[in-house]
Amino acid sequence: MGDSIHQLKRLLGYLRDHKLHFIGGLAIVLIMSYTNGVIPVLIREAIDQGVTTGEYRLAIRYALLVLLVAILNGAFSFGGRYLLVKAAQHAVYHLRMDAFRAIQRHRMEFFDRTYSGQLISRITNDTERITRFLSFRVRMFVYSVFLIIVSLYYMARMNRALTGVALLTIALVVALNTTYAKKVRPIYDEVRHQTGVIASVSTGSIAGVKTIKALSVEEEIQGKFQEENEELYTLNVQATKITALYGNAPFLVMGIAMSVMLYYGGRAIMGQNLTVGELTAFLAYMLTMTWPLRALGFTIGDIQRSLAAASRLFEVIDSAPEHIDPPDAVELTNPRGEIEFRDVYLTYHTGKTVLKGLNLKIRPEEKVLITGPPGSGKSTLLKLIARFYEPEKGEVLIDGVDVRKIKTSCLRKIVAYVPQEPFIFNRSIRENIALAKPDASLEEIIRAAKIAKIHDFISSLPDGYDTVVGEKGVTLSGGQRQRIALARALLLEPKIILLDDPVSNLDAKTEESLIEDLRDILEGKTAVIVSQRLSMARLVDRVIVMVDGRVVEDGKPEELAEKGGLFSEMLGRGGWNGG
Amino acid sequence: MAANSSLALLKRFIGEALSHKRTLAIVVASIVGSALATLAPPYILRIAIDRYILANNYSGFLVVALLYLASLVAQWFFATLQTFYIEVFGQKVLRDLRARLHEKVLHSSLDFFKDKSTGDLVSRIVNDTGIVNDVLVSGLLGSLGSLLSLIGIIIAMLLLDVKLTLVTLTSVPLMVIVAYYFGGKMRRAYRETRQKIARISSVVEESVAGVETIRAFGRESDVEREFSKVSRETIKAYLRVAVYMGLFWPLMNITSLLSVIVVIAYGGYLAYQGAVSVGVVVAFIQYAQRFRGPINEVIGLYDSLQSALAALERIYEVLDDENVEDYSGREVERLKGEIKFEDVWFEYENGVPVLKGINLHIPPATKVAVVGKTGAGKTTMANLIMRFYDPTSGKLRYDGIDGREISRKSLRKRIGYVPQETYLFPGTIMENILMANPEASEEDVIRVCKQLGVHEFIERLPQGYNTSAGEAGKLLSVGERQLISLARALLKDPDIVILDEALSSVDPKTERLVQDAMLRLMEGRTSIIIAHRLGITRFADKVVVVDGGKIVEEGSPEELLAKKGHFYRLYTSQMGEV
Ligand SMILES: Nc1ncnc2c1ncn2[C@@H]1O[C@H](COP(=O)(O)OP(=O)(O)O)[C@@H](O)[C@H]1O
Ligand SMILES: Nc1ncnc2c1ncn2[C@@H]1O[C@H](COP(=O)(O)OP(=O)(O)O)[C@@H](O)[C@H]1O
Ligand SMILES: [Mg+2]
Numbered sequence A: 001m002g003d004s005i006h007q008l009k010r011l012l013g014y015l016r017d018h019k020l021h022f023i024g025g026l027a028i029v030l031i032m033s034y035t036n037g038v039i040p041v042l043i044r045e046a047i048d049q050g051v052t053t054g055e056y057r058l059a060i061r062y063a064l065l066v067l068l069v070a071i072l073n074g075a076f077s078f079g080g081r082y083l084l085v086k087a088a089q090h091a092v093y094h095l096r097m098d099a100f101r102a103i104q105r106h107r108m109e110f111f112d113r114t115y116s117g118q119l120i121s122r123i124t125n126d127t128e129r130i131t132r133f134l135s136f137r138v139r140m141f142v143y144s145v146f147l148i149i150v151s152l153y154y155m156a157r158m159n160r161a162l163t164g165v166a167l168l169t170i171a172l173v174v175a176l177n178t179t180y181a182k183k184v185r186p187i188y189d190e191v192r193h194q195t196g197v198i199a200s201v202s203t204g205s206i207a208g209v210k211t212i213k214a215l216s217v218e219e220e221i222q223g224k225f226q227e228e229n230e231e232l233y234t235l236n237v238q239a240t241k242i243t244a245l246y247g248n249a250p251f252l253v254m255g256i257a258m259s260v261m262l263y264y265g266g267r268a269i270m271g272q273n274l275t276v277g278e279l280t281a282f283l284a285y286m287l288t289m290t291w292p293l294r295a296l297g298f299t300i301g302d303i304q305r306s307l308a309a310a311s312r313l314f315e316v317i318d319s320a321p322e323h324i325d326p327p328d329a330v331e332l333t334n335p336r337g338e339i340e341f342r343d344v345y346l347t348y349h350t351g352k353t354v355l356k357g358l359n360l361k362i363r364p365e366e367k368v369l370i371t372g373p374p375g376s377g378k379s380t381l382l383k384l385i386a387r388f389y390e391p392e393k394g395e396v397l398i399d400g401v402d403v404r405k406i407k408t409s410c411l412r413k414i415v416a417y418v419p420q421e422p423f424i425f426n427r428s429i430r431e432n433i434a435l436a437k438p439d440a441s442l443e444e445i446i447r448a449a450k451i452a453k454i455h456d457f458i459s460s461l462p463d464g465y466d467t468v469v470g471e472k473g474v475t476l477s478g479g480q481r482q483r484i485a486l487a488r489a490l491l492l493e494p495k496i497i498l499l500d501d502p503v504s505n506l507d508a509k510t511e512e513s514l515i516e517d518l519r520d521i522l523e524g525k526t527a528v529i530v531s532q533r534l535s536m537a538r539l540v541d542r543v544i545v546m547v548d549g550r551v552v553e554d555g556k557p558e559e560l561a562e563k564g565g566l567f568s569e570m571l572g573r574g575g576w577n578g579g
Numbered sequence B: 001m002a003a004n005s006s007l008a009l010l011k012r013f014i015g016e017a018l019s020h021k022r023t024l025a026i027v028v029a030s031i032v033g034s035a036l037a038t039l040a041p042p043y044i045l046r047i048a049i050d051r052y053i054l055a056n057n058y059s060g061f062l063v064v065a066l067l068y069l070a071s072l073v074a075q076w077f078f079a080t081l082q083t084f085y086i087e088v089f090g091q092k093v094l095r096d097l098r099a100r101l102h103e104k105v106l107h108s109s110l111d112f113f114k115d116k117s118t119g120d121l122v123s124r125i126v127n128d129t130g131i132v133n134d135v136l137v138s139g140l141l142g143s144l145g146s147l148l149s150l151i152g153i154i155i156a157m158l159l160l161d162v163k164l165t166l167v168t169l170t171s172v173p174l175m176v177i178v179a180y181y182f183g184g185k186m187r188r189a190y191r192e193t194r195q196k197i198a199r200i201s202s203v204v205e206e207s208v209a210g211v212e213t214i215r216a217f218g219r220e221s222d223v224e225r226e227f228s229k230v231s232r233e234t235i236k237a238y239l240r241v242a243v244y245m246g247l248f249w250p251l252m253n254i255t256s257l258l259s260v261i262v263v264i265a266y267g268g269y270l271a272y273q274g275a276v277s278v279g280v281v282v283a284f285i286q287y288a289q290r291f292r293g294p295i296n297e298v299i300g301l302y303d304s305l306q307s308a309l310a311a312l313e314r315i316y317e318v319l320d321d322e323n324v325e326d327y328s329g330r331e332v333e334r335l336k337g338e339i340k341f342e343d344v345w346f347e348y349e350n351g352v353p354v355l356k357g358i359n360l361h362i363p364p365a366t367k368v369a370v371v372g373k374t375g376a377g378k379t380t381m382a383n384l385i386m387r388f389y390d391p392t393s394g395k396l397r398y399d400g401i402d403g404r405e406i407s408r409k410s411l412r413k414r415i416g417y418v419p420q421e422t423y424l425f426p427g428t429i430m431e432n433i434l435m436a437n438p439e440a441s442e443e444d445v446i447r448v449c450k451q452l453g454v455h456e457f458i459e460r461l462p463q464g465y466n467t468s469a470g471e472a473g474k475l476l477s478v479g480e481r482q483l484i485s486l487a488r489a490l491l492k493d494p495d496i497v498i499l500d501e502a503l504s505s506v507d508p509k510t511e512r513l514v515q516d517a518m519l520r521l522m523e524g525r526t527s528i529i530i531a532h533r534l535g536i537t538r539f540a541d542k543v544v545v546v547d548g549g550k551i552v553e554e555g556s557p558e559e560l561l562a563k564k565g566h567f568y569r570l571y572t573s574q575m576g577e578v
């Protein structure tokens, strides 16, 4: 409970400079619920004083009064809604930005742990729920409570016994609605979750369709989908059952109450204790209260859940590191391009320990080829230099400075990293290549694309460099994605260049000319290239063979080739690339 | 959309939805019952006031009150029935639609996927079906009820008093205008907020999926700026909704009160003249307040009909697509592994041949290496062997049988294919391998992995075979994923294997070991290996060099090297001098 209040306070803190809007909005809603409560009273007066008595001028006067109040009521309703929505939207904007910034500050491990769908749901669904809470629910709460109070007041002035009936009804209906909201919400959450499951199963079926067909397991996959689909159906039916029973039950309670009112009210009128107008007003009040009562039930059922949504967002925010750079971070001007691993340990969140005390020094402007069996930690090594992961023990240094102490903006300028599976944004090829240098000229871009051996392919596309690629555009093969990413890195002219498996899908001929071009480009740079194409050895000064996170061989390519160790075993009998 | 085509669309949909007849019958009954039950209370109220309360008639008043109760209970009963069965009916239709779409996607040929994105197809399966259900099932049935009660209200009023009815109805056109004008605007504004939220979610998605690249190139601030921009646009969109809603509801309220006011004024006048009774006026006041809901609903439905029809069209577009695979044909139990390309031509796009007259004979139990430049047509040849596509002209024969006569399913069951781009499903490594062969046990998986030399790589992972692959395999190294896909293909115990650059991210030594192990396993069967690292060609009985969609050289590696042709040049350029 104390926790909830704390969270509510923190949430309200996001209102910041829109606090006045929020409070003003609530005040207007309060007035509105009063004007709304008055209308049935006026109608009653119209009937009693005008229609029943035949004083139809009076009836018309009251009728006009009803109109006036309705217009006033409309104006208040508009104002209250607008102010609250505005305040809530701005509060949620700040919250959303905080969460997004936090996500950006998070370490890579955070992304390994979390499914992207979950994060999207935090930023969209959870914030939507909070907006709804701050604008709609709060408004309905204030409005409902006050409207009920006003209605009860007027009812009590007319007839005590009937008011008692009304009070009892209200209590019952609120209880019913609260139970309803509490019961149905978790199922709706499950429905939402299950819909996500359906979406992700479908995504798998579509993305992996070639694999499914090759394995000839269409039936099994369809069977799995059917299971999830049936589950979604069952959940939906369950939710419907609750909606039908609990959602409609208040109507039954109200119906009974109204019948009781009619009977006793009728008797009271016959006994001259009540007027027809008053009875009509009672019945009208009951009808008017139906929706506020429902809203009240939902609001009560929703408070806990909205706060839960807020706390999920707070968790994303709080678990992120405060700053990406420590306060004493430095800029490296004129980097030499020296890289050093000093007794580095690294364990992924899955428990896989990849590096156990790695020591390695790469001299400025040295070109290094790293090779080794799958899972030996080659990609991990590059990611450590680019500071995607941080060692749990030991240090990774550039020019003798711990990478954790280098300003991120500076590190990104010094180091260009081409991941093994690069990400291509859903934009034009041109924008994709010019990612780090948005003001690059087309000539520069073409030059980089030519070196990366992707220019010919791009020119063969009808829209050339303006072709949109990615999810909604032309889909690229893995090799093409890699070469676009290579062009991206080449455009940047960094001091250190890290390439992860850049030529795995290149044919021998293209590879040959790429190596020639790279030789010039890499002049004066430090380059660490992970590759299983040992022909890349012709490009480098030094080869490192990794096994199980350790450097097992290290030396000049020719030396290692002769040495009779793992590298020469890889090479096999004949020249580069084994036989 | 032309009117008649949307009508045809609707007709077809309704025809298909009618399959759940029993549920639908209950729905219709409850709608009619509900509409009738809504009308009764004001009518009974009027009788109670006029004949009993004002007439001071004690006897029988209890009966009338009980009647009133009964009508309200009936209203509740039918409403409950209606809520439940409409939704159940809708969910049934929805479930069937989703299942049909998913099955269709699985049975489509690869041509089908050429111009469609994954996200778009998923959205058709999940979102479009949802819209169709909301509007065409729940919406249509719901507003049928509304329409009925609207008609009922008017009839009941006419029965009470014609003049007063006409006067009361004057506000209806006004209400329709307000509902129509603002309803449309509101829904459009609302749709815009949905679009903005979708934008937010795609920005988040991109910034999560591309986080490595964004960080590597220092694009964080740009992404943040973009996020802030779409978030601000969302605020604007929501404020617009707030404005329209803020105008709409009070206006509906006022127009609806207008009816009441007219009834009071005119009814008051008539009552004063003695033309109508007070009870009638009271009943009219009650009726007048009941127009609002039904009118709103019917107009809302009309407005969302367009988007529902668009969704329906997108669904049928998938269901009707003719690029489906035909699974009929001869079942083959086992293949000897002979494959013959007979003057095979193939084009993906009309008029652009990719394979140009391929003639190739792969005798049973041979090991073939296919090499050639990127884009030469190697993968296309594998695609044809797998019957993902059939040749535009020419024939592929398996053990002498024309491929077109063999059922695709049974053919694929006999071929182990590891595509260029490996795909792992979310789940454990064990689940991923096991899916290849529903009859295999976990022991079989371990045995195959051991035989291939993949076992130790898997054992090195923290939970061994139970290690989770993560979304699309992101928790594993690329080389590990390739080894797992290979094991998966071999678990089928196939008669032919095809590796399409399947071990490109595995080091040459491991590749050699794994490949040798595979070839030993495949002894007496056929293996086709496509690769760029030419070192591996030495094991092959036959090397095929493809260039520009043609076979330019073919023979044993020694022969080809001696010949000093294409293969020799490729080989020496990569491997140095022999
Ligand atoms: N993000 C991750 N989370 C958990 N485990 C990982 C992750 N990335 C890689 N691994 C594991 O760490 C080991 C080393 O991976 P990696 O450096 O990618 O190998 P490679 O040498 O093939 O590039 C592998 O066993 C892999 O399964
Ligand atoms: N689905 C497709 N639709 C249209 N063209 C394609 C498709 N797949 C491949 N191609 C084209 O066919 C040619 C041969 O491609 P492919 O067989 O994949 O070559 P390889 O595997 O030898 O690199 C290329 O020019 C490629 O652009
Ligand atoms: Mg790797």
Ligand SMILES: [Mg+2]
Binding pocket: B375, B378, B379, B380, B420, B500
């Ligand atoms: Mg290929």
